[in-house]
Amino acid sequence: MLHACLRVEEGHGFAQGAFIPFKRNRMLIGRLSEGNHLDVHFSNPYISRKHAVIQCENGTYTITNLKSKHGVEVNGLSLEPLQQIPLGDQDFISLAKGAVKLTFINQCEDGLETTKDLICPERHVLKICREKRLVLIQGQPLRLNGKYMELLLFLEEHCDKVVSYDEIKKRIWPERFSDNSGMVHEVGQEELSALVYRLRKKLGKFGKKIVTAPGAGYMLEK
Template sequence: MDTYPKLFVECGEPFTQGAYIYVDQFEILFGRVGTNSKPDIAFSNAFVSRRHFAIQYCSGQASIVDLNSKHGTKVNGRPLTPHLPFTLKHGDIISAANETVVLHFSSLDLDQTLDFQPISHEMIHCNGTSLPFTMDEIKQTVTYKKQTCTLSDKEFLFFYKLAHSLNEFVLKTDIKKEVWPERELLEDGVPDVHAEELNALVYRMRRKLHNDFTIEVIRGKGYILHLNE
């Protein structure tokens, strides 16, 4: 039985969506073909570095390391520190070069993976009531009333945080920690995020979510997400 982990391609030319890559050797180099470089897995996108990231597999455990790529590598929307290995777990989403490459890491065997449903779950409120919208963590989408909205990394993290506290107040400081974990911390332990960045994020979210959701801004303090039923 095949027991090696795999990477399922969401996007990344020249691979088609749904293609998979076995993680079956100690190190697999991902990048772009150059005059003096030939990675194990090559993407044709110009934003991908010659040596972009590597995935290592040893004793049943996989990890990923960014190789100081120009446009960076992320796992679940969080940027990796160059040359610092990050342990992968089932369901992790790897994105590189401004999301022009997106891979889904799976540690299930092949038969299980083929039967595995997309990672999309119904939101459950804190009081146990099922809510009528879903979030797909792989595609970073929100679906409500058969309408699907695709979000960027930051937008999805922002929505995810608010959605888990639907109709409840969420501190601005908690949003900064959730959405910008890669930022330098200020003396109070909160990431250095300007008000203009938060305002721009809320503006984009309101445009994308249309009239399905309302983001209430409590000036200087935080946010509340409301569902317009």
């Protein structure tokens, strides 16, 4: 018996907050057109005729980008054409750059198997799923994207070790170090400090786990 569904956050043809239950092990999503048999269809013209498919096999749900023209994103991660990744409870799905926004809900999921504990694993208060680029704080998803997520992932790679300012700058701002002219566009210390400050704010009380090593760099404590 299936206990999963999609909650519509935004999408033409459905009311905001509407639930779309899974009635079988496969849900084909797209734009309705003549001769196109879909399980879920949206009227937005930016949605492809066959945009994405969600499937369940042995209790594991996955989503696949069916070569859609305007793309599929899961928790901010863009899927390549025909790329398939697992779905977990409360994963956020964006179709066609936000033309359709959905939340995947799996009532039977006991936990995110691919999630790696970062801090206080016995309490499961702060967790990260690297593959899905998803951060959970006390079970609630925290929407991090861009350089905030890259910085957190990089510090987590070196958990409990100081990462130098220069290492962070090269990892988080690679575009500054790959100019075709061969010139390096300096990343100022104030710019780095501001990024760390804002990330700490986003992490709330867990922001204090990002520790400053004066004159050296930053470290993420367990």
